[in-house]
Amino acid sequence: MEGKVIFISGSTDGIGKQAALELAKMGAHVIVHGRNEEKTLAVVEFIKTESKSEDIDYVLADMSSFEQIRAMSDVLHERYERIDVLVNNAGAQIHKFQYSEDGYELNFAVNHLAYFLTTSLLLDMVSKSDYKRIVVVSSGMHFRLEEIDWDVFKGKKEYDLYNYYAHSKLANIMFSYKLSRLLQNKEITVNCLHPGLINTNLNPQRAPHIVARALPVESGIISTMRLVTDPALDGVTGKYFTSDGTETESSPISYNIEDQEKLWTITETCAGMNVLKFIESESL
Ligand SMILES: NC(=O)c1ccc[n+]([C@@H]2O[C@H](COP(=O)([O-])OP(=O)(O)OC[C@H]3O[C@@H](n4cnc5c(N)ncnc54)[C@H](OP(=O)(O)O)[C@@H]3O)[C@@H](O)[C@H]2O)c1
Secondary structure, eight states, X not given: OTTOEEEETTOSSHHHHHHHHHHHXXXXXXXXXXXXXXXXXXXXXXXXXXXXXXXXXXEEOOTTOHHHHHHHHHHHHHHOSOOSEEEEOOOOOOSSOOBOTTSSBHHIIIXXXXXXXXXXXXXXXXXXXXXXXXXXXXXXXXXXXXXXXXXXXXXXXXXXXXXXXXXXXXXXXXXXXXXXXXXXXXXXXXXXXXXXXXXXXXXXXXXXXXXXXOBOGGGGGHHHHHHHHOGGGTTXXXXXXXXXXXXXXXXXXXXXXXXXXXXXXXXXXXXXXXHHHHHHSXXX
């Protein structure tokens, strides 16, 4: 990973922070992403000390804000020619129904719309790399859904955290599959993963019997690290990997192409970005 430029969203805690540390130890130029400058700076210092590498940068953005994501993309474009690996990892479980500043339900905004907008805005930088990998951190929680309730994405369904969160994580997978098809001719690979049930800050209100089953954060990076680093995955795209890093099937509904297209259209409208036009343009 020596010299590879790797951006990891949500790398101030949990799985993202651990992956950032391991990649820094492997010689990567890691761009830590946070939303709170003080916390982010402390994590950058921690990673520098633990990895014995000074090659760590950081950017800031609250992923619930399109404006902040766009500003972060501007900063990255000013500082870097290319991004070799883009890891969409920042995620949250929102305990009370809330809207983002752009007017979208917050699980949908942070877990899905932010992945979409970040990826779309940084695609030109990934396309300038020889490595060209996009990694999407989803969740096995998507398996609890037998069908898509489109009212959940619209924030119109009675609030149930796990239903809303599971929909946002299903959206991650459907987004990955659709994007992998769009980018096949550009040689950019897009794969998604479940990190496992991991003991992080994601849900401080987890029931004790769930916490008892959760694994330490070191176990939560196996699939992310494989998707970022494994040479055997060169050219592999549009796949789902489980927590031990093996490729597996995601839920049957995630493969429905019509639903992937429908979600894509809704997402483009919400985020105000026509990605296909961008992909077909000269800039990519
Ligand atoms: N832990 C699990 O069991 C598990 C299982 C399946 C999937 N996942 C997925 O794994 C990913 C990482 O989660 P984790 O378990 O490592 O959780 P975590 O410890 O809570 O870390 C989440 C990271 O995302 C950042 N983040 C959250 N909301 C944000 C926002 N609005 N703007 C900017 N950054 C934001 C957090 O920033 P702060 O440091 O500022 O809070 C933190 O860096 C998520 O996508 C999650 O859905 C986790």
